[in-house]
Amino acid sequence: AQSVTQLGSHVSVSEGALVLLRCNYSSSVPPYLFWYVQYPNQGLQLLLKYTSAATLVKGINGFEAEFKKSETSFHLTKPSAHMSDAAEYFCAVSVANFGNEKLTFGTGTRLTIIP
Amino acid sequence: DTGVSQDPRHKITKRGQNVTFRCDPISEHNRLYWYRQTLGQGPEFLTYFQNEAQLEKSRLLSDRFSAERPKGSFSTLEIQRTEQGDSAMYLCASSLATANTEAFFGQGTRLTVV
Numbered sequence: 738a739q740s741v742t743q744l745g746s747h748v749s750v751s752e753g754a755l756v757l758l759r760c761n762y763s764s765s766v767p768p769y770l771f772w773y774v775q776y777p778n779q780g781l782q783l784l785l786k787y788t789s790a791a792t793l794v795k796g797i798n799g800f801e802a803e804f805k806k807s808e809t810s811f812h813l814t815k816p817s818a819h820m821s822d823a824a825e826y827f828c829a830v831s832v833a834n835f836g837n838e839k840l841t842f843g844t845g846t847r848l849t850i851i852p
Numbered sequence: 853d854t855g856v857s858q859d860p861r862h863k864i865t866k867r868g869q870n871v872t873f874r875c876d877p878i879s880e881h882n883r884l885y886w887y888r889q890t891l892g893q894g895p896e897f898l899t900y901f902q903n904e905a906q907l908e909k910s911r912l913l914s915d916r917f918s919a920e921r922p923k924g925s926f927s928t929l930e931i932q933r934t935e936q937g938d939s940a941m942y943l944c945a946s947s948l949a950t951a952n953t954e955a956f957f958g959q960g961t962r963l964t965v966v
Contacts, residue, residue, distance in 0.1 A: 746892075773957075780856070780943055780957035781895070788951075827894050839908065840887075840955065842894030 739764040739830045743843035751851045756800075756815040758846045760828030763809065770811040771829040771840065772802055781827065787811060798822070823850045856958035858944050864964045865934055872930045873961045877946030884927050885955060886919055887943040888912065895943055901927060902949055934965045 744759040762768055769788050773781040785796025792804040798821075802813045811828060825847050829840040857876040865871050877884045882903050887895035898917070899909045903924035913919075916934075921927040931938055941962050945955040 771954075778959075778962070780959045781945075782957070783954045786954065829894070839885075839897050839900065840895070841897070844892070845894050 739768060739832050739841050741828050741830050741841060741843035743826075743828050743846050745846055746844065747847045747849065749849040749851055750818045752820060753817050756813070756818045756822065756848065758813040758826050758828075758848065760802075760811045760813065760843060761809050762811060762828075762830045764830060764832055766832050769831045770802075770804060771831070772796065772800070772811075772813050773827045773829060773842075775825045775827065775845075784813070784826075818848075818850050820850050820852065823848055856944055856946050856956050858942075858958040858961050860961055861959065862962045862964075864966060867936060867965055868933055870930065870932045871934060871963065872928050873942055873944075873963075875927045875929070875944030875946075875958060877926070877944070878956055879925075881946035881948055881956075882924065883947045883949050883955075884921055885945040885947075886927070886929055887945065889941040889943055889960070890939075898929075931963075934963075936965045939963055939965045 740763045742761045771786045772784040775781050784800050785794045787794050787804045795801045800815045825845045827845045828843045831840050859874045885900040886898040889895040898913050899919050901921040904921050916932045919929045941960045943960045945957045947953050947955040
């Protein structure tokens with residue numbers, strides 16, 4: 738079975754500072770990896786996904802993530818935080834055929850931006 | 853297309869009552885998923901359909917839960933004899949059954965059992 742661990746349930750960064758949200762995965766087969774963002778009382782929006790192509794994945798809103806097999810990590814970064822980035826972020830893994838049948842999510846990281 | 857639509861957005865029910873939620877996927881999507889999200893947790897997979905066939909159910913989906921997708925379009929999730937532990941956000945998502953596509957999520961139905 739696959740699993741995801743998100744280190745840090747709460748992260749605070751100053752506006753303009755680097756955002757780093759950590760995600761480690763466990764999977765016995767090559768995984769598909771995802772980052773989703775959730776705003777209050779909303780559904781989830783896909784930020785980016787890794788599907789065994791390039792290990793550095795660029796997503797929306799200036800976010801990117803790097804797949805590191807040796808470290809079983811898929812950390813999310815953004816060079817300069819904006820106030821609008823304040824939200825809950827979820828890392829997810831899937832090992833199904835198409836990569837989206839059954840997502841296993843982490844417990845989430847709440848990102849707060851300090852003005 | 854306005855995306856995945858869920859109805860209602862909020863539902864308050866008394867313990868022991870039955871509730872039903874509806875999900876309308878993106879029209880051309882043949883896969884439909886249900887997830888449950890409790891406070892402070894990530895979503896947990898419940899079940900998914902390809903067209904009208906229910907292909908997988910999680911052990912989280914107890915006998916009180918049933919999901920249908922009768923014509924391969926919209927889906928319903930019914931909870932019978934609700935319990936306080938059923939209070940959660942129920943999320944629906946849809947996708948195409950092809951490689952490298954993403955699942956699009958609806959805004960969810962928040963259930964409160966009192």
